[in-house]
Amino acid sequence: LFCALTMCELEPCVFGQCTLTAVSFRCHCQTGYTGGTCEQKQRPCEGNPCEGRGECIERADTYHCRCHAWWEGARCERRMMHIPYTPLSERMLHEPFWLGLITVTIVLAVIGLVWCARRHFPEKLEKLLAEESDRNR
Numbered sequence: 545l546f547c548a549l550t551m552c553e554l555e556p557c558v559f560g561q562c563t564l565t566a567v568s569f570r571c572h573c574q575t576g577y578t579g580g581t582c583e584q585k586q587r588p589c590e591g592n593p594c595e596g597r598g599e600c601i602e603r604a605d606t607y608h609c610r611c612h613a614w615w616e617g618a619r620c621e622r623r624m625m626h627i628p629y630t631p632l633s634e635r636m637l638h639e640p641f642w643l644g645l646i647t648v649t650i651v652l653a654v655i656g657l658v659w660c661a662r663r664h665f666p667e668k669l670e671k672l673l674a675e676e677s678d679r680n681r
Contacts, residue, residue, distance in 0.1 A: 558583045576605060594620045 550569075552562035557571035560582035573582035588607035589600035598611035598620035611620040614627075635642070 556581050597621075 550564060552564055552569050556562060556569060557573070558581055559577040560571040560573040563570050563572065571580065571582045573579070576586050578584050578586050588602050588605065592600070593607055594600045594609035594611070597615040598609040601608045601610060609618065609620050611617070614624050616622050616624050
């Protein structure tokens with residue numbers, strides 16, 4: 545009974561159809577799968593679809609190219625001829641440098657206020673208490 549089975553009857557193809565060849569078998573993989581027995585899921589970014597001019601981001605069964613500077617297109621295939629102008633007021637909210645600079649400025653301002661308050665507040669409090677005790681005499 546076991547001797548009568550063909551390789552395709554053992555269902556070797558995980559995600560594909562099996563066909564017999566003269567000496568063995570061959571798997572015809574479903575879309576999105578690869579490998580000798582169709583066991584490997586193809587990764588959308590595997591073939592470098594952004595052509596090295598952008599970062600490939602996988603999304604389910606597809607991909608999205610986040611292009612580097614001066615490149616545009618679905619696969620970052622076109623060099624930008626016209627660089628879009630964005631005013632500084634808009635860019636500073638999107639660029640990490642400006643956000644870091646604003647954060648450092650705010651932190652330094654708070655540290656400065658705390659330092660001034662600790663340095664001068666005890667003197668002013670002491671002076672105020674001395675005046676109050678002089679009035680009560």
